[in-house]
Amino acid sequence: MASITNELAAILTTVRRPGDFFASGLIELLAPQLEVDGVGQIALPLLPTQAKQLVAAAERAPFGRGQQTLVDTAVRRTWQIGPNQVRIQGRGWARTLSAILTCVCDGLGVAEPVQAEFYKLLLYDEGSFFASHRDTEKAPGMFATLVVVLPSASTGGELLVRHKDREVRLDLHGPDPSEVAFAAFYADCVHEVLPITSGFRLALIYNLLRPGPGRRPEPPSYANQQAQLAALLQAWSADLSLSNVDAPEKLIFPLEHAYTPAELGFGALKGADAAAAAVLKAAAQAADCDLHLALISVQESGSAEYTGYTSSYRRWSEPDEDEFEEIEVLDRYIALSTWQRPDGQPSVLGEIPVGDDELCPPDALDDLEPDEEHFHEATGNEGASFERTYRRAALVLWPRQRFFAVLCQAGLAVTLPYLADLTERWLSSGEDHTSLLWREAHELCGHMISSWHGQERYPAREKAPSHATEMLILLIQLMDKTRLEAFLATIAAGSGLFAEGDNDAIVQALGLLRPRLAAALSQQIVAGNAATSLMVCGNLLARLAASGGPGRGGDLRGAATALIEALPGDPQHAPAQGPWWQDRSVKSRFVLDLLEALCRIDPQLAEHAVGHMLTWPQTYKLDAVLVPAMRDLNRSTIAREPAVAPLRDACLAHLRTRIAKPLAPPHDWSRASVLPCQCRHCADLSRFLADPERRAWAFKAVEAERSHVEQTIQRAHCDVDVSTDRRGRPYTLVCTKNQASYDRRAKQRSKDLEDVIHLGGGDHS
Structure with a gap:
């Protein structure tokens, strides 16, 4: 399917003429001076009294049958007044009619000049209708009929228009007296007016003519292109359903015209853009695909060089941007935003990145003129650089069944609220796991978990809950054990995908799984993350041990062993420094969590960990790590565990050795004089x-x-x-x-004496 982007673009580029078999809308009315013989000036909105006067001046409207013109109220029941009895004047009306014709030509896809010839004035009273029929050619060059409904109060009377196998139902009521409703349709369309249920409707009927010789306009037909597109999209959708096929997740067709975010919408598309959107909309519907309109933003940056010539009088002036030249694009980011749906409803989609394989055709964004471009002078070690931005509107589509896959491209800021809404609606419904809401949530979770890597950035540095907690809580509420297991396995894969604040949710999630499975996942999580998130894993193990183990009694020895095996040791053989957000240092709170967990899980493992820490004093520093840990541990119930005794003894020996050193203030002004510099x-x-x-x-x-x-x-x-x-x-x-050195030592001794007492070493004051 690598060629689908070229194939789709090739088909759509043959769709150049916009339009349909009908056009309709509302437009601001600059009221005409309407006068009817026998009635006089007509007030708008139409008054019931004048409506009755018009009926008295009118005649029953006939209809054509073959070569005959008949009057039969069983087929057509309405009143008509001929053009020779009606005068429509006023410059305001000329402007209104011209605006209507512009809209109609755009809607019908007619580019040639069009004339509107007034045909008759129709009055529909209660019960009036016109059965299904086609208009006959009433003037040379006539190709369509225009109906303009003047402000008048009525209900019912919808206009049905059919062309081939399509039908539209048009409501020609103007909700505001300052607006006029209109509809136009090609002459070969079958149409009918449904009965008026109350009030009166006053309508001007025009014949639309294309003057001069040549073929009359016809409704644009792209049936072949629509069928080709539908088949192409169906094949693409089928390929995407096969996980082993490398096909683009979405297709993006950039449009020709420029649109601002404020004017972006399907109804505002121009020319060939409107034609492509109409054909693609029909094809997408046939292929069960979603179609959206969006703005593409391309952001590029890179290196540049200064090409201007500096003369003496410009030595201190700022260079102009046209004196720079791009050398190389070093970074490029493309994203979609400002989403619009064909039905005008709001979209839940946020910013979604664009892959080069999704553009139709792949070179669609080449050779664009940037909307903004800025060059920056060289500074320090950095050479000259540039930044520029391009914006284009585009039609975007994907198979409807792949909506959640596309939604996940918007990131967790979009998917988590969407999943939360699904979960809340499912909980409120009281339905079981067979409901549509639960199955949708289950499917979305699968896509979110598979794309989780790369979305959660640097959580291991945080103590607050990350997005992982939100995900776990929703999975717990859904009681989706399959996805819970998959998500915990994703966390176990490492790369710092969870923070310390997530540990409560992880413990709760593990408690829902079978003990053996929960124990295995606990071990995997610790083994996969301890190297980069030692503190987080120590805290998790302590919480699991305090809760009685995963899965109601699951064995934690595997997780404990994995953490011990990851303990840092000889600083000479420490791994290279990782990313800035990974914290591999040992802190006192980690030692506290580790020993509390190990003493509950297996005292022999605790003895092993204590021996390891005492072996590497440069890594597990007595003053910075072990003494503070033992001081906090002394408040715990495990403080007197035999496994902890060697660590306490080592801390006490260290403190007593320092306390024993003589301490007296200096007796003269001589001070330590060994310095690092000999200048x-x-x-x-x-x-x-x-x-x-x-x-x-x-x-x-x-x-x-x-x-x-x-x-x-x-x-x-x-x-x-x-x-x-x-x-x-x-x-x-x-x-x-x-005497700062003496003051520091005196302060240290006071603290050492307090620590000895806290560690149970007696009173050394």
Whole structure:
């Protein structure tokens, strides 16, 4: 089906003439001066009194049968007044009639000049009708009839028009007295007027003529193209139903004319665009496809070069954009938006990306003139660049059965609310899993799960629930265990598809599955994500253990073993740094979650994990990770578990060793003087630090040298306060010694003493 895009475009490009066998509408009325012999000036809207006067001045309208003209109220019951008795004047009416003819010509697909010849004035009273018939040629060059219904109050009287195997029902009531309703149809159409049920209808009848020699206009017929398109779309739909066929999910036919978002609509299409839309609409309906109108936006960016010549007088001026030239397109993004349906109803679709294989033809967007284009000068290490945007309207269609697949291309921001609505309606209906609503939700879930990778971006960095929680909650409400299993397997595939805030929903979902299946999925989720989302997996394991295990008693040892196997160890052999959103660092809360989970699942696994952490102190730092974890763990019921004792002992030994170190304030002004820099200014700083007599040092130097010395003080954590004396030039960096090292150690000792007590090591005050 790779050629479908070319085939569809080739067929549609032969459809150049818009129009149909009928045209109708409403238009603003610039009221005519209407005068009838024997009645006088006619007021509009028509008054009942004048309607009766018109009846008195009229005659029964006849109809033709072969060469005869007959009057038979069983076939036609209405009143007519001939053109020689009617005068229609006023410049306003000429403009109104001209506007009507423009609409009619567009609707009938007539490009040649058309004349409207007034034929008669018809008055329909209650019970009036006209049975099914065809109009005869009433004047040379006549090809169609135009009916203009002037403002008058009536009900009923719909106009039925048939052409070949099609029929339309036109309501010619103008809801507003300032508007006039009209309808036109080709002369070979069979038509009838249904009975007027109340009131009066006043209508002007015109013969539409094409003057001069030549063939008369006929309704455009694209029956062959419509049949070809329908067959093509049916074959495409059948191929898409086969999962092993590589066919485009949707077809996009860009239109010729430009349309703004405000004017985009099927009724506003022009020329060949309107013709293509009409034919494609009929073919799509026959092939059970959905047709939409949308705007394509193409955004491109890339490298450029400056081609202008800089003269001395322009040296400091900004270059013009026409002095740049594109070199290469580096990034291109195409998307559809501003969706319009043929019936005018709102669409749930949002922005949907476009694949190059979906354009009809594939080069449809080549050689377009950009709507916006901007060039940017080179800055720093970046060369000159450009950005530009193209916009085109397009007809978009897909098989109706593939709607959910297309909907998923709009992303989770669209599909999740849609699924939530389906779920809510199913729950409210009280129906079971055989209902249409549930089956639609089940199908949509399948498409969402299969496309989930790539939609959920960087959730592992978040603690709040991600889209995964919304999906799980909806699946739980639907009690769709098949999709639950599939979605949990998708999460298990890794790439950080869930956040810590999703763990409650995952635990709840696993609880609905069979214990053995839930245990296996738990292990897969941990094994698939621990390398990139260690904290999240530790928290999940702790929640599962606290809940009693997955699936009401499922074994968590597999998941626990997978997490232990993923524990980081030797920092020299740590994996390369991953994407910025992946957090592989070890934090105290992870140790707390891990030990609480392992002590509940299997104490031997807890012993193994503790031994691993004590083996790699550079990864599991005592002060940053283990001591805070043990302090929090001491509040837990597992604090006295034998498996945890070696970790507590190691923390206590570390704290007591530091507490035992002598602590006294400095007795003179000498301070630690080993510095990372040996330049002459830093050598002066080192001598100042080592001097037991000097408390302050004034360093008068230019800004760069002052800044360098200040940075050395910061990097070496020197016991020095700095300030800048701005009197004179250059300024002076004033360095004053303090006892920050002693203060830090005193504060640390106080905290160490508190930690020893919290860890159960006794009072060392």
